[in-house]
Amino acid sequence: MTTSDSEKRTGIWLIGARGSVATTAIAGAAALRDRLIPPTGCVTESPELLDEGMPGFDDLVFAGHDITETPLPKRAEQLEVAGILPRGVRELVHTDLAATDQRIRRGVAPEEAGHDQLETAERLIEQLCSFRELYGLSRVVVINVAATEAHPPARSEHTGLEELEHGLRRSDPDGGTVLPPSSLYAYAALRAGCPYADFTPSTGVRLPALDELAARRGVPYAGSDGKTGETLVKSALLPMFSSRALHVHSWSGTNLLGGGDGRNLADPDNVTSKTTSKQRAVHESLGYPVDGEVHIDYVSALGEWKTAWDHISFEGFLGNRMTMQFTWQGCDSALAAPLVLDLARLLARAHERGHSGPLPQLGFFFKDPVASDEHRLVAQFETLRTFVRRLREEQ
Amino acid sequence: MTTSDSEKRTGIWLIGARGSVATTAIAGAAALRDRLIPPTGCVTESPELLDEGMPGFDDLVFAGHDITETPLPKRAEQLEVAGILPRGVRELVHTDLAATDQRIRRGVAPEEAGHDQLETAERLIEQLCSFRELYGLSRVVVINVAATEAHPPARSEHTGLEELEHGLRRSDPDGGTVLPPSSLYAYAALRAGCPYADFTPSTGVRLPALDELAARRGVPYAGSDGKTGETLVKSALLPMFSSRALHVHSWSGTNLLGGGDGRNLADPDNVTSKTTSKQRAVHESLGYPVDGEVHIDYVSALGEWKTAWDHISFEGFLGNRMTMQFTWQGCDSALAAPLVLDLARLLARAHERGHSGPLPQLGFFFKDPVASDEHRLVAQFETLRTFVRRLREEQ
Amino acid sequence: MTTSDSEKRTGIWLIGARGSVATTAIAGAAALRDRLIPPTGCVTESPELLDEGMPGFDDLVFAGHDITETPLPKRAEQLEVAGILPRGVRELVHTDLAATDQRIRRGVAPEEAGHDQLETAERLIEQLCSFRELYGLSRVVVINVAATEAHPPARSEHTGLEELEHGLRRSDPDGGTVLPPSSLYAYAALRAGCPYADFTPSTGVRLPALDELAARRGVPYAGSDGKTGETLVKSALLPMFSSRALHVHSWSGTNLLGGGDGRNLADPDNVTSKTTSKQRAVHESLGYPVDGEVHIDYVSALGEWKTAWDHISFEGFLGNRMTMQFTWQGCDSALAAPLVLDLARLLARAHERGHSGPLPQLGFFFKDPVASDEHRLVAQFETLRTFVRRLREEQ
Amino acid sequence: MTTSDSEKRTGIWLIGARGSVATTAIAGAAALRDRLIPPTGCVTESPELLDEGMPGFDDLVFAGHDITETPLPKRAEQLEVAGILPRGVRELVHTDLAATDQRIRRGVAPEEAGHDQLETAERLIEQLCSFRELYGLSRVVVINVAATEAHPPARSEHTGLEELEHGLRRSDPDGGTVLPPSSLYAYAALRAGCPYADFTPSTGVRLPALDELAARRGVPYAGSDGKTGETLVKSALLPMFSSRALHVHSWSGTNLLGGGDGRNLADPDNVTSKTTSKQRAVHESLGYPVDGEVHIDYVSALGEWKTAWDHISFEGFLGNRMTMQFTWQGCDSALAAPLVLDLARLLARAHERGHSGPLPQLGFFFKDPVASDEHRLVAQFETLRTFVRRLREEQ
Numbered sequence A, B, C, D: 001m002t003t004s005d006s007e008k009r010t011g012i013w014l015i016g017a018r019g020s021v022a023t024t025a026i027a028g029a030a031a032l033r034d035r036l037i038p039p040t041g042c043v044t045e046s047p048e049l050l051d052e053g054m055p056g057f058d059d060l061v062f063a064g065h066d067i068t069e070t071p072l073p074k075r076a077e078q079l080e081v082a083g084i085l086p087r088g089v090r091e092l093v094h095t096d097l098a099a100t101d102q103r104i105r106r107g108v109a110p111e112e113a114g115h116d117q118l119e120t121a122e123r124l125i126e127q128l129c130s131f132r133e134l135y136g137l138s139r140v141v142v143i144n145v146a147a148t149e150a151h152p153p154a155r156s157e158h159t160g161l162e163e164l165e166h167g168l169r170r171s172d173p174d175g176g177t178v179l180p181p182s183s184l185y186a187y188a189a190l191r192a193g194c195p196y197a198d199f200t201p202s203t204g205v206r207l208p209a210l211d212e213l214a215a216r217r218g219v220p221y222a223g224s225d226g227k228t229g230e231t232l233v234k235s236a237l238l239p240m241f242s243s244r245a246l247h248v249h250s251w252s253g254t255n256l257l258g259g260g261d262g263r264n265l266a267d268p269d270n271v272t273s274k275t276t277s278k279q280r281a282v283h284e285s286l287g288y289p290v291d292g293e294v295h296i297d298y299v300s301a302l303g304e305w306k307t308a309w310d311h312i313s314f315e316g317f318l319g320n321r322m323t324m325q326f327t328w329q330g331c332d333s334a335l336a337a338p339l340v341l342d343l344a345r346l347l348a349r350a351h352e353r354g355h356s357g358p359l360p361q362l363g364f365f366f367k368d369p370v371a372s373d374e375h376r377l378v379a380q381f382e383t384l385r386t387f388v389r390r391l392r393e394e395q
Helices: A003-008 A020-033 A072-081 A087-092 A094-102 A117-134 A161-169 A181-191 A208-217 A230-243 A259-265 A268-286 A332-352 A360-365 A377-393 B003-008 B020-033 B072-081 B087-092 B094-102 B117-134 B161-169 B181-191 B208-217 B230-243 B259-265 B268-286 B332-352 B360-365 B377-393 C003-008 C020-033 C072-081 C087-092 C094-102 C117-134 C161-169 C181-191 C208-217 C230-243 C259-265 C268-286 C332-352 C360-365 C377-393 D003-008 D020-033 D072-081 D087-092 D094-102 D117-134 D161-169 D181-191 D208-217 D230-243 D259-265 D268-286 D332-352 D360-365 D377-394
Strands: A010-015 A060-066 A104-106 A139-144 A196-198 A220-222 A247-257 A294-298 A305-315 A321-331 B010-015 B060-066 B104-106 B139-144 B196-198 B220-222 B247-257 B294-298 B305-315 B321-331 C010-015 C060-066 C104-106 C139-144 C196-198 C220-222 C247-257 C294-298 C305-315 C321-331 D010-015 D060-066 D104-106 D139-144 D196-198 D220-222 D247-257 D294-298 D305-315 D321-331
Touching (some): A010 A181, A117 A139, A117 A161, A117 A181, A181 A196, A230 A247, A259 A268, A259 A294, A268 A294, A321 C321, B208 B220, B220 B332, B230 B305, B230 B321, B259 B294, B305 D305, C094 C104, C230 C268, C230 C321, C230 C377, C247 C268, C259 C294, C360 C377, D010 D332, D020 D087, D020 D094, D060 D117, D072 D087, D181 D208, D230 D321, D259 D294
Parallel strands (some): C010 C060
């Protein structure tokens, strides 16, 4: 291996490393490396975004945290039965899955979230650093693909880094928790100098205290909530209504989800994080309030699949009322997994090039983009393209 | 009236002036002038495209050609019954409709299309010039909103202006027709120095001979086929698939149309013009062939309304097959009419600023844009915005 | 007027007499009487159910209760603007609406529901009897088309007539209410010897105490919850799945409603009555539990219209998973109004023929039929047809 | 094996024995026999239709004709890849598939259809009789599941048995064909004393001459065109509109099909058989003409799956226009295969009980039922239930 190659060896540390998205991403990366599959759905492989300077699929080493015990090869079998992972692929990447599974460490259990958060954070940091050193990685990108958490109540410790570190150090007088698990992972990642992305709507890195930490440590971060289905379509359709001066009266949506994600979102607390993030695009893109609710229902029969129905009522010339409806029948893991790979490659490259703090240029990937209120997909893609061109040119 | 005002008085000459789109546009323009309705659906009134230099709604004078005899006030009553035109509006703009109806001249009947085309053209030119002079108009914009024609066979006369004018002068040896009616109107408009737009998929101005004439006469033109429904949605969705590297396998569409447009398109010859124009965006945007047919059915029960159903089958990561479907239930006249006003204002302004020949900058409005293969709606809107800003700045 | 005619003069007393359904029914009945419209949507006018012995449209006299003050002619204008009532019809039945409005009495206000229920009941009975006598009506049918109530808690007074009348007589020790308004109306109707139907899912007549009263007074009753949209389609589709031995895994539904009905159902308490009633058909028809939620959202932009989307996931041979989806875009008032007329005619006729107690034969009309667990629409129609034939033959 | 068992051993001879439907039926019957799968989709196993006297799944012996060479085990692998046949099932029934494949004989090739039809028929008859004798079968039921043919022109030979047999005997003077292949198979089946069913819309047994033959030979027949998707839904929904006196203005349908069936139906001649059969239910059920076209498009990306979209525009009370739409996403082979088994069992049983000629009682299974104009699914199911009860009681 040449020096230049070794410089590119990049770790991808997944929070929720044994979930559907992570398993699909890990299996898919191995399949791409071995050219078993074409890079469909992987935007950093499209001619417009290709950058030789990004880590290649043979430069990636996976690891992560999880609180479940089902090993990756077993999860891959389940995904094969569900029709997500072709049998041939699964069999050929079995060794990679088994090896990666050895590198998965026990995550932050809900019951330990409440006490000793600094101690927990130190453990996480130590695990990230060991991984980086042991495999001689130039850097490790941490991406949260774990189940969606409820949004925690606001706390004074969130407002600045000093307050936060002070708060983590002492035990909470009320027995409450200073940071939700997602933010504890983000804190650890930034402290360890790892670029970080929230692929879920959980709080994660989106606290002023963590923004301050990212700036101080010189690491870039991105988020939140990967845009893989209904909201992806929204961000494609919204500019149509606004640029044509059509007035949207209502935008209603029902999402039917099977799988673990559906079951988790059946909890009303967790679903609020999600529906809030889903409606952000509508209000911000149109600039006026729009009627309509968003429902997320758990329908176990759908397995790993998701069906969304959206109903849009709008008004045209002379007050004429019209309707658009769409249904989206997709497999969330298959839509999310390649974007996780894209984000890891882009964050690694941005870190290498010296970017730090929030990366609004990656808004293309997210329902609720950090530091940006641009939701038009085409405009987000142009921004991303320009960003990648500059990363390339800076070389 | 001040001199500067008189400079802005602009004629809009509609081919098909007694059809649904024309009637809605004429009634709507009067209602906008009198502030009876908000400018919903009218893009040149949106803050991003506003240009004080464009003719205002009180600067517009309507006239046109048609081969039907039903007067505009009667057509407006029919549109009221169909639910397109609110009763209050129709009653208040009755005088405008009646006055405009007096300015409608008999169009080119199918039976006269075949012989004496030069003589017919001279008549059309004379009518356009009289209108301009009689009302002291700074210019007249001609827009074709007549029923879709079948595409004519290619002829050598179409290839250059000299060949064309030679051909029009002599009677056709085979008894055939040198120009289809839409192109004869376009020829007359350009000869009369009038900016011209094809709002239908008929041939119209899109012949090399007419392009040459437009350049020689210094008049701008635009087209073809107003993007008001299914194709509008396509142009919003296509970039989603391409920018996300999702592979579209098939894109099938069924359009159910009532009204005159539906009946006309029930003729298989005419519908071919339309379906060809509708599928152009898919192939050009994606850059690879895509399965799927487009049907246009006449369903009289739908009246002035249209329902489109599109089914898109696509592939994501690891070969996973997914589906998106949408339905669009719109009123074509209400969607098209404000765009006709927009086009007239933009072409008038572009002509004033000295633009001539094809205007790809107006691709935003069309299914089958002249001199452009950009179909992404957001990109087309950016181009239009830049164009309007330049028109404004050149002042 | 001949004796035989006078025998047929029938009163229709509507609870919620100034609502959309009532206004449409009253205007529609006048229009049918004057042959201004065909009897589309009116099943008692179809050849299979025609019975000369039923009261004709010129035999009907309308009256009712309401707690709103907007007069019927004004409500009719609102329905004209909403596109439900054609202008011509509204103008021609204006006199009928104005005359009926004079016969509408103030209903039971929510604030008076709690105290003096027997006194209130006596007032309602008196109003019904006066109406019957004043207009020389052979009978008065009472139909509840008022807004849906929340289901009240079970009480011991509901279990028998004696307990109920004892409870109504004394003031409630806990300050609670013995009967919800809908049941108070039903109690008064039965006491007055009037056939009664619940067109809403409110409790109404469905209490053992009231069933006892109906039997004692010899009056028939029917209900509950008119089947006009999504559930109508369900009752047509469910037998398809069961008779074909296809296993339904999930049946999810989202209902978007504008108008007063939508606003009322936006209250979570009221909506529970409705969603419970809507899901009854699925479980009872299939005989096994089925996943899936039903949502009812208020979307004001939809006005008097309703859109339902249902998603059904089912399994066929060899475990193959398939999907059916439907959307229903209907106008509830226009669907409900003719059924209200049908029910009134059928109940009048059944009463004349001596039927009393619950009429399961009218299950065809209801989401939640009394005394029946048959939900298959075709089977319900056969039962209704047989019932009407017998009514005819008994003559 | 006891005598009574041996009396039940029944042959199922499939025309098109190597197609998707046949392969699924043969594999499924073996899986049912070995209790590897539940009888989902198999109506003769539902409690309401169970008849101990029908042949059981361990009494069935499969054979058939085909003109393709791909052996059944290979076809089963293709169906596994397509997701129709679970891997476990396919592996466990491999032996059955291989054994059945040995019993498949070469069918009537298109090129031999034109000449020596009597000679061909004698060959087919001989094959059917050998099969019956060799396996000691009490009877053989022949079912046509081959690709849809174009409808042949009417010929005088079709009008009576004598004319037909005379015509088959001599060579055609015009070089044309007396019988299309499907009818030649039907002729052979009836001559061999085998009950026969057309599961496709091809002409098959539906000629007066063959009806005469069935009567003379005392064998029952059924058909045509298995009702497995869009038309199944139609036959469930049509009674809803008619029993509610709602006036259907238009019923439009688009069917997207992959697989061999889709490719075959892309031929305009063949598709006409199909679309005619599909629209029959609408006109006959409603009793008045209804607007709307039916499209069948071949979309290879859909594989063995089918998506239908139907749009129904209807009118309710006071002329209100409403809309229902549905989509059906099904797997035709999985829907058809269990019905093929049902038909075979029912025809065998009916034959045993002495029924002959057309069986309108089996209309439940067909788009275009013989000797019946009842299309209401629930009514058809009642008829079938009564028929099965009588078969049972006659014992």
